[in-house]
Amino acid sequence: MLIQVTRTGGFAGISRHHEVDTEGREDATEWESLAQEVLAATPDAPPSGVPDGFRYRITVGDRTVYCADPDLTGAQRTLVSRILKEGA
Amino acid sequence: MQPRTNEDGLHPVFCTIVPPHVLDKLSHSGDARLADPARRTLEADGLRRNRRRLTALAAAPATPTAGAVPVKPHRTLYDCENGTSLPGRQVRDEGQKPTSDASVNRAYAGLGATFELLLSAYGRSSIDGKGLPLIGSVHYGHEYNNAFFDGEQMVFGDGDGEIFLDFTYAIDVIAHELAHGLTQYTANLRYEGQSGALNESVSDVFGSLVKQYSLGQSAEQADWLIGAGLLAPRVSGDALRSMKAPGTAYDDDVLGKDPQPASMEEYVETEEDNGGVHINSGIPNRAFYLLATALGGNAWERAGQIWFDVLTGGELTATADFAEFARLTVAAAGDRFGERGEREAVLKAWSEVGVPTAE
Ligand SMILES: [Zn+2]
Numbered sequence: 539m540l541i542q543v544t545r546t547g548g549f550a551g552i553s554r555h556h557e558v559d560t561e562g563r564e565d566a567t568e569w570e571s572l573a574q575e576v577l578a579a580t581p582d583a584p585p586s587g588v589p590d591g592f593r594y595r596i597t598v599g600d601r602t603v604y605c606a607d608p609d610l611t612g613a614q615r616t617l618v619s620r621i622l623k624e625g626a
Numbered sequence: 627m628q629p630r631t632n633e634d635g636l637h638p639v640f641c642t643i644v645p646p647h648v649l650d651k652l653s654h655s656g657d658a659r660l661a662d663p664a665r666r667t668l669e670a671d672g673l674r675r676n677r678r679r680l681t682a683l684a685a686a687p688a689t690p691t692a693g694a695v696p697v698k699p700h701r702t703l704y705d706c707e708n709g710t711s712l713p714g715r716q717v718r719d720e721g722q723k724p725t726s727d728a729s730v731n732r733a734y735a736g737l738g739a740t741f742e743l744l745l746s747a748y749g750r751s752s753i754d755g756k757g758l759p760l761i762g763s764v765h766y767g768h769e770y771n772n773a774f775f776d777g778e779q780m781v782f783g784d785g786d787g788e789i790f791l792d793f794t795y796a797i798d799v800i801a802h803e804l805a806h807g808l809t810q811y812t813a814n815l816r817y818e819g820q821s822g823a824l825n826e827s828v829s830d831v832f833g834s835l836v837k838q839y840s841l842g843q844s845a846e847q848a849d850w851l852i853g854a855g856l857l858a859p860r861v862s863g864d865a866l867r868s869m870k871a872p873g874t875a876y877d878d879d880v881l882g883k884d885p886q887p888a889s890m891e892e893y894v895e896t897e898e899d900n901g902g903v904h905i906n907s908g909i910p911n912r913a914f915y916l917l918a919t920a921l922g923g924n925a926w927e928r929a930g931q932i933w934f935d936v937l938t939g940g941e942l943t944a945t946a947d948f949a950e951f952a953r954l955t956v957a958a959a960g961d962r963f964g965e966r967g968e969r970e971a972v973l974k975a976w977s978e979v980g981v982p983t984a985e
Contacts, residue, residue, distance in 0.1 A: 544898075548772045549799065549853070550790075550866050551904025552881060589806040589817055589825065590774035593900075608712060608776055615710065 539566075541573050542597040543621040547606075549590045556625030572620075573598045575613045580605050594618050696757030699741035703730045704763040706781075713763045713779055729764040729794045733782060736800030737762055739840045740832075743801075744808070747839070747926045748934045753807040755938075760804065764794060773799055775806035788858055789880060795855045797840060802833030802852065813942040820947040822903035827910035831933055834869060835926040845918040845925040851875065869915045872908025888912050890948070890980030909979050910948060916975035921968065928968055932958045952976040952983045 542557040560566040576596060580603035587593050587606035594605050596617065605614050699720065705727065706714035717730050724731045737760045744750040752758040761779035770783025773793035780803040782793040793799055806829050809815055815825035830852050838848045852875075853866035863876025863884070872886035886908030887893055893909065896902040914933065918925035935958040936942055942954055955976070959969040976983050 546898040547900065547904070549774065549793070549802075549904070550772075550881075551885075551899045551902075553898050586817070587900075588774055588776045589810075589829070590772065590803065591776070592772060592774075607772070607774065608710065608781065610710075 539570055539573065539599055540597075541569060541617070541621060541625075542595075543618050543625065544595040544597075545592050545618065545622060546595070547587065547591060547593045554622055556622050558621055558625045572613060572617050576611075576617050577601060577603060579611055580614060585609070695751040695755070697745060697751065699738055699752065700757070700759040701734055701737045701741075702759060702761050703734050704761070705730065706763050706766040708765055708768050708784075710767050712766075712776065712781065713761060714766075727764070729782070729784070729792055732794040732797075733762040733764050733780070733800060736794065736797045736836075737780070737804060739797060740801040740804045740836050743832075743836050743839045743926060747930060748938075750934075750938070753804060754811040758807075758811075762800075773803055775803045775810075777810065780804060780807075785856070785858070789861060791856055791858055793856065796837075796853050798830075798833035798837040798851075799853050799856065800833075801836035802829040805829040805832035808832065809937065812938045813936075813946070814944050815942070815946065816944050817900055817903060819901040819903075820906065821945050822900050823906035824910055824946060824948065824951050826903045826907035827914070828933065828937055830867060830869060830907060830911050831914050831930070835930050838924070839926050844923055845929070846922065848925065850915050857881075867904075867908065867911070869908075869911040872912055886911075888979065909981065910951065913952070913975045913979045913981065916978055917971055920971045920975065928963065931962060932968070932972065935962060948981045949983070952981045953985070956983050 539560045540557060541560065542555065545554045558569060560569045563569065577598055580596065582603055584593065584595075584604035585606045588608070591607040594614070596603050596605070596614075610618070701720050702716060703718040704714035705717045706712070717727065718725050718734055724734075741752060741760065744752065752760065762782065763779060764782045766781045766783050769786035771786055771790045773780070773782045775781070780800065782800075785791045785793060806825070809825050809828050815821045815828070817825055833852060834848065834850060850870035851865035851868055854864060856866060857863050857876065861876065861881060862878040863881065865875045867884070867886060868875040872888040873884050875884040875886070877883045885894065885905050887906060888908060889912070890909060894902045894905045896905065899905065914929060917932075918929035921928050932955050936951065936954045939954070939958065942951065956969060956972050959972045963969065973983055
């Protein structure tokens, strides 16, 4: 399963894109359950967000959902920060 | 670096050109010869601003708002302690002494300087014109590389130290966030496409003006950079944006190159960042710079007044494009300054960046 996160906006307006392919990874189930938890609770349309706030586009397989700072759920925050940190 | 005597001759202070993060380090230095003057500079900067405000207020023309509404800020600072719950733990309220946390004190001073410029230059009490209390939270998140305005308050991250430093280092960034509040309470420019880029530009303009005002710099003396001092030492760049020369603020292996256009011919069409609100803001930013330097003197006086008049005048629509904003600045310059050179200078500035001003 391919999990992709694109972060746009922010004061600097600099975009970041990172992804993790869970296939063959030891922690694949952990990633997948986190991704499913996020998909279940994140809308398909981008929220309006706040001035200078980061905006996130999360794509898991063929589904894309959106969220924005500062209103992230714990699962959304964990997923985006882990992908942006550990993803390629 | 040599301490010098401040204007009161009371104690040695460092020249205010020393970046605050260097002062921070020095003020925590074990060497009292360095630490004490550095700490005093951090405090004296605040004092000097207060004194200038009182002088400015005494000279300010009577306006309908002044007097009927608060003429002092009410600032409250909170510490998120690296979490993401807002606002966090209250650490400094208006009138309380500086804390041991320099981020808190810088945000407090930055909010004060913004309040002061709005009041003394434009006769406006806080961002809503009615003395709205100002709220800021520092240490938001862990190594968080951003600052934002959430509709009610300013929020500042510490930066990761790799790319960005503490977002409270730059007074123009603090003022930029507060100016988003000013826009929200006035023209309420929609945060998307050209109206979004105008929203961003207005924040850069007033952010830079607050910095210039607090340093006592004329348009010629100002650096016209946004976020100078915010980039970590290893990053190749001067700042995050340049109003004078959009597209030249940084060019770095990790950050990439500053993508801002300097005129309409280079306008960037993109889906990202709400249609490139932080990118295309370079165009109106440069128009403001061109106007301010053409007029000369203090940028917050005439150029800033024209921009302020348009933002707060009630005619600017929430979905305005650059051309609508430009036309209104031409009209505002005429209304405010008559047939003197200001209106011509406004026309010329927009023409140089390729934004039409004809109906
Ligand atoms: Zn902004």
